[in-house]
Amino acid sequence: MIANLLLMLVTGLFAGILGSILGIGGGMIVTPILTIAMGLDIKYAIGTSIIVVIATSSGATISFLKDDMLNLRVAMFLEIATTVGAVTGAALNGWIPKSVLYVLFSLLLLQSCYNMVKKLLNKPATAEQAVIQPDYLSQKLRLNGSYYDKALKQKVDYQVKNVPGGFLMMLAAGLASGLLGIGSGAFKVIAMDNIMRMPLKPSSATSNLMMGVTAAASATVYFFNGTILPNIAVPLALGVVFGATIGSRIMQHLHPKVIRIIFIPILLYLGLQMFLKGFGVNI
Amino acid sequence: MKKDEMCDIELLIGKILRVGVIVSVVVMVLGIVLMLVQGQGGYAAKTYPTTFAAIFRGVVQLKPYAVMMLGAFLLILTPVLRVVVSIYAFLKEKDYLYVAITTIVLIILAIAMIGGYFAGH
Numbered sequence: 313m314i315a316n317l318l319l320m321l322v323t324g325l326f327a328g329i330l331g332s333i334l335g336i337g338g339g340m341i342v343t344p345i346l347t348i349a350m351g352l353d354i355k356y357a358i359g360t361s362i363i364v365v366i367a368t369s370s371g372a373t374i375s376f377l378k379d380d381m382l383n384l385r386v387a388m389f390l391e392i393a394t395t396v397g398a399v400t401g402a403a404l405n406g407w408i409p410k411s412v413l414y415v416l417f418s419l420l421l422l423q424s425c426y427n428m429v430k431k432l433l434n435k436p437a438t439a440e441q442a443v444i445q446p447d448y449l450s451q452k453l454r455l456n457g458s459y460y461d462k463a464l465k466q467k468v469d470y471q472v473k474n475v476p477g478g479f480l481m482m483l484a485a486g487l488a489s490g491l492l493g494i495g496s497g498a499f500k501v502i503a504m505d506n507i508m509r510m511p512l513k514p515s516s517a518t519s520n521l522m523m524g525v526t527a528a529a530s531a532t533v534y535f536f537n538g539t540i541l542p543n544i545a546v547p548l549a550l551g552v553v554f555g556a557t558i559g560s561r562i563m564q565h566l567h568p569k570v571i572r573i574i575f576i577p578i579l580l581y582l583g584l585q586m587f588l589k590g591f592g593v594n595i
Numbered sequence: 596m597k598k599d600e601m602c603d604i605e606l607l608i609g610k611i612l613r614v615g616v617i618v619s620v621v622v623m624v625l626g627i628v629l630m631l632v633q634g635q636g637g638y639a640a641k642t643y644p645t646t647f648a649a650i651f652r653g654v655v656q657l658k659p660y661a662v663m664m665l666g667a668f669l670l671i672l673t674p675v676l677r678v679v680v681s682i683y684a685f686l687k688e689k690d691y692l693y694v695a696i697t698t699i700v701l702i703i704l705a706i707a708m709i710g711g712y713f714a715g716h
Contacts, residue, residue, distance in 0.1 A: 377609035395703040410641030524674035542663035
């Protein structure tokens with residue numbers, strides 16, 4: 313029992329650190345460990361990963377709020393899209409063939425992966441925000457913001473553009489999490505970073521904040537149908553909360569380029585995994 | 596000036612959220628300590644309390660799994676707490692557009708959570 317407890321705590325710590333740095337929740341790190349390494353049924357792994365996502369979100373949000381890293385208005389506005397998407401997805405569950413969905417979402421991930429690589433190669437990270445013009449909606453909704461980048465040692469002001477596009481992508485992210493039972497943090501980061509052209513750090517921090525709300529929307533289903541196992545989910549969640557508070561501190565000192573370099577292979581892995589899943593292959 | 600107000604709001608939300616997280620962490624740790632002391636979860640193999648009534652009964656009897664489930668449930672509530680506090684914070688800042696936006700988020704969230712309660716049963 314104690315060995316199991318320690319394993320969950322350490323796994324959680326790791327998932328929390330990586331999840332909070334990238335804004336992806338950590339479910340994708342925990343699920344393979346639970347299913348492949350521990351032989352847990354996938355339905356329990358999904359229930360558990362929902363708790364992990366909430367733990368990452370709450371742990372990371374505490375330090376990001378203190379350091380003014382996340383954009384509260386962007387989060388609130390886009391949460392309408394993710395929660396509506398998540399509820400719709402849950403209601404539509406079973407109506408749309410999952411294989412088609414997996415392939416569609418995997419293509420979206422792979423395309424974003426390609427965009428991220430392009431971004432990494434083409435532009436120096438410091439000039440990333442140089443030429444963005446805010447659009448009418450982002451000014452009306454007061455979405456533009458600024459943060460202090462501890463790695464670049466400067467305050468970065470940023471503009472937000474293409475709000476409708478980002479909103480649509482968030483609907484898709486919510487749908488994906490409702491239909492497929494995934495955290496879809498990667499989609500949220502893509503929506504802000506790739507589509508709305510926010511810098512990567514506030515994108516990741518804001519995604520962390522939003523994920524908790526999206527996950528809470530579906531968490532009660534799992535809580536009350538008994539797929540959240542206390543002896544696994546609770547030590548894992550404890551590890552994650554501490555990991556996320558550590559990770560959100562580390563992230564602020566990382567160069568945006570470094571975060572992108574960690575993000576790209578994870579997107580590639582996620583994309584390929586979902587693509588194969590669409591054809592019935594589980595890796 | 597506007598920027599400072601926003602910072603205050605974020606600090607307030609951060610503080611309240613921290614209290615929420617600490618409470619759920621304390622309850623979860625307590626559950627684990629109980630499990631280590633008693634050497635078991637307090638329930639028959641592969642069963643867990645999943646209704647409010649069962650969890651409440653178990654917590655009163657200090658059953659480890661019941662206390663751990665309570666901790667997990669409190670953790671699930673922390674994002675909800677964050678949304679509620681945000682409404683109050685935007686209200687204080689007289690940002691009514693965002694009071695409305697955040698209220699919509701809270702309503703959708705509440706519908707989803709209540710729906711989840713009935714779907715789970």
